[in-house]
Amino acid sequence: MQSSRSTDVEGSVPIGGLRFDRGTLLLEGIPDALARRLPGVMWDPRVGSFRAPAWQYRQIVQELELCGAGFPDRVMPRAPAPDGRWLEIELRPYQQAALTAWELAGRRGIVALPTGSGKTRVAVAALAQLGQRALCLVPTRVLLAQWVKELSHWYAGLVGCFGDGERRVEPLTVCTFESARRHAARLGALFDVLVVDEAHHFGACLQDEALEMLTARFRLGLTATPPTESAQALRLSELLGPVVYQASIDDLAGTYLADYDLVVLRVHLNREEQQRYEREAAAFRSFYRAFRRMAPEASWAELVRAGMRSFAGRQALAAWRESQRMVAFPSAKRRALSELLMQHQARRTLIFTPNNQTAYEVSREHLVMPLTCDIQRAERDDALGRFRRGELRTLVSSRVLNEGLDVPDADVAIVVGGALGEREHIQRIGRLLRPRPGKRAIVYELVVAGTAEVRAAGRRRRSLVSHVTRGSCV
Secondary structure, three states, X not given: OOOOOOOOOOOOOOOOEEEEEXXXXXXXXXXXXXXXXXXXXXXXXXXXXXXXXXXXHHHHHHHHHHHOXXXXXXXXXXXXXXXXXXXXXXXXXXXXXXXXXXXXXXXXXXXXXXXXXXXXXXXXXXXXHHOOOEEEXXXXXXXXXXXXXXXXXXXXXXXXXXXXXXXXXXXXXXXXXXXXXXXXXXXXXXXXXXXXXXXXXXXXXXXXXXXHOOOOOEEEEEEOOOOOOHHHHHHHHXXXXXXXXXXXXXXXXXXXXXXXXXXXXXXXXXXXXXXHHHHHHHHHHHHHHHHHHHOXXXXXXXXXXXXXXXXXXXXXXXXXXXXXXXXXXXHHHHHHHHHHHHHOOOOOEEEEOOOHHHHHHHHHHHOOEEEOOOOOHHHHHHHHHHHHHOOOOEEEEOOOOOOOOOOOOOOEEEEOOOOOOHHHHHHHHHOOOOXXXXXXXXXXXXXXXXXXXXXXXXXXXXXXXXXXXXXXXX
8 A cells, every 4th residue: 555655754765745636635655654643544546645635734734744754745836925905904892802713723713703793804804914815715696796895895906706607716716615616626725714604504515525625724714603513513613613703693782783673473374374274284294293203313304305205205295385385475474564564664674585486476566676596796786785875675585685795774674484494584683783873673573373483483583592682572
C-alpha cells in the first residue's frame, strides 16, 4: 500500500505532496504510519495514493506540522487576495459579541441570530477583518443577488457571482449551494474563508457535498434556527464548527427587534368540509397507525417510501394530501383573511400561505401581489420597492419570504398556513421584527379547529417559547 516515493517521518527524502483533486485531497508519497494518524485519510488503489475529504484540509495540515513532516503543499493556488477597500463597518454590541466568539473559536463555528437582526453584517465584518479570499454560499437565487448587493455596498472591489446563469469568480464570490456542489472541482481550493447563509440546510442530506469538497480553513455558518436533532447538529459541527454564539428574539426584542403580539384565530370547517376532511383523515390514519406499530421510530420520509410500495399505501398518502389541501384555505379562512385585511388596510401586511396554489388564490381574490418562486427577479424587486414606498400595502407568499430575503418594513403578518413546521414559523415572524420607534407588530395565525393543524400550531408555539417570551397569545 505504500508508494515508492514515501519515506519515514524522520527521513531526509521529502514527502511527495498534498494537492487538491476534484473535491478531495491527494496525499502523494506519504508513509502508511503517518497517514493512519491523519483525519479522514483512506487508501485509493485507483491512483496508488492516500485520499481525504477536502473539508479536512486544515486539520491535516495542522497534524502534519505537529509531526514535523516537511512536505510541499500544492492545495491552495497562488491567487490574489481581495484588493478592494472595505468601508468601516459598525456593529451592534451583540453582533460584535458574535464576531468575537467566532474568532475565539478558531474562526470556525455557527452564529445563530433571529431573522432581521443582521446576521449578514456579522459575516461582512468577518470578511473585512480577514481580508482573504472568501466564498459565500446561499440557498437561493434571490439571496444570491441580495448578498452580491450587500457585499458591493461595503467592498469597493469586484464581487463574483456564481449561479443563476453567471459563472464569474473573484477573490470575493457569492455562490448558490447547488452551484458549489456541481462545480466543486473548479471552486474547491480557491478560497480561504467560507460563509454559509441559512446553514441549517446542511448536516443531513446530499447537499453536504457542497461543504465537504471545499478546502476553506475558516468557516462561518449563519442561521436563525440551528438544528436541534443530535445527528444533524453533530454533522454540521464537523463541517462548519459548533454554535459559538446564539441570541433569541427575546434577547433582542424591544431594543434591536420590534415587540410583537401573536394572535391565534381558530376557525371551523363547515359541515360538508368537515365530513370530507374526516373521511380523508381516517383513510390516512388507518395506514399510519399500522405503520407505526411496525416501525415506531421511523421518520416521515421512511413512512412515505413504505407507502409508495403498495396500492393501499399510495391511496393513504393521497388521502393525506387531500386533507392538507382542504385545511389550507377553507371558507372560514377566506372570511377571516378578508376581515383582517379590511381591519388593517392602512398597514403594511405580509400574508404567508402553505403553498403556491393558495398564494395565487389569495392574490386573485384580494388583488394582492404574489411573491413565489415563479416570479422573476425584476418583477420581485419592483414589488418589494413599491411595498417599501407604500404603493403596495400587502404581499402574499408561500416560501420565498421565509428565509433571508430583505423584506421592507411590515407591521402585520397573517399566517394562513404553514408546511415546514417550527423553523418556518420562527422565520416568518422574524420578517416583521425590523424595529422603528413605537413599533409593535402583530402576527395572526389561522388554525382550523378539529384538524391536525391544531397540534401543529401547538408545536410551533412551544418551539417559539425558546425564542421569545414576549407578546400575547389568545
